[in-house]
Amino acid sequence: MAARRLPALAQYRTDAVTRRLCAGAHLDEDFARDVDVELTADGLRATGLSLGIDLVALARHARAAVRRTDLRDRRLAWICAVGVWAAVPLLLYAMVTARWGLAYAAAALVVLAYGSAWWLVHQAESRSRTAALAVEHGADRPADLAPAVEPEAEQRLLETKRANVVPYTASAERTNPFVGSGSKLKEMVWQPIDVSRPAEDPAGNGGKLPVKPFDAVDLHTYVAREMEHIAGLKGLQVRNRLYVMGTNVPYVGPELLPDRLRRPRAQIPKQLVQAGLMQSGAGMRTYLSLVRAGEGGRAIVSMHLRARLHHPSLTWEVSAYGIPPLQARFDRVNRLPLDGFERWWSLVSFATSRTGTALLKASSRRMQRASEQRRRARALEKVRREIDKRHALYDYGAVDSIRERVADWEQLGFSERTDSQDFLQRLQQGVLIATERFLKDHNIDTSSYDQAQQVINTHTYTFQGSVQAGVIGDNGTVNHHNGPGAQAGHSGQGRGTP
Known part of the structure; x- marks a missing residue:
């Protein structure tokens, strides 16, 4: 059948969320x-999953923005010390002694300091906006638009993109061990399937086919290989991951934690991942993670599967999670005037309204940052000393992810909601079809599967908001008590610990 020829519509960029966050770092x-x-x-804690974000690009742009503001504040602090605090006593002395020449000189020094500070604030904001607009609308990759950070940090962030192990904070064990995946939409264990009966011989002689032995690793491997084609979801990310409670990270071995005084690794040998599937350890289980991002990565849905194969039955443990679009504050880059009088006036207004506060508080901001840095270093050193000398048990698990933390359910639109519902239904149906084909390939009688499928297909998903303060109702609908937006907190919340 010939493909229909139609005009192409404009599409979201596949890295739209990364660009929006990188631009937000500059603003x-x-x-x-x-x-x-x-x-x-x-630090010591694991880094949360990237889930549609280029963490290397984000780290580079964040560092560039931090260096710009640090340089601005250093210069402002020097101007304030020389031009303001030195001029004030000089002005008072001139007024007391009636030496008006000194008074005029002191006043001129203050005006010069304020003018220099105004220009610094103006230029810093202009460069910030230029960098934000370049990464949002430019043709180059976001990672190529900012200088690199430390090679060790970039290597670790690259490993996180392909992570096959996720240490999660111990407190999440009671609520959501899939840290960084967003809000829970559905959690269930599907109807058991009898996998002990051999299929009928198609030759029609009343005999039975010999059952081909298999284990949970075989089933996971088959589903992972076939899911994208079966579900019809191009770009589906499929990976087996070992989820480990943060306090139990040292027990996995040096493959995960080579040094107890450093962060755990994001990649381990696949044999360890498979071991967590065959038989779960203490706070260690392997799941098949299916992740699908919507248009431009604005919304993300994930389904975490675990085959529970205990002869004579097979069940699937299924958890569905969702992440909505970014908070509205990251839309600022699209409201910036691009050129002409509007851009000029916007920068002048910004500098005029911010210069006084920026100049007078530059020194206090620098001291506060230095104090916070020393506090973090002392806290980290204390924890490392307790781990090294006292063999203290430390929680290496990630608390959340950046993508999860900057999301807001109030920004979820109709398109994201319906697309996400479609993704989840396709994933569920895809797992069922893959399971049926796998069982038939291994000569298993699927009559028990057919009965279980009728029950499983009644499970539906409603992608409509954070359920941290709600409950799951019939057919997977989400009932809210406190409304959406529970994840829209400040981006730096909970970041002050090692």
């Missing part, structure tokens, strides 16, 4: 500093 000083600390600073 939001607090966000840039939080990201820089989380992604590149020394």
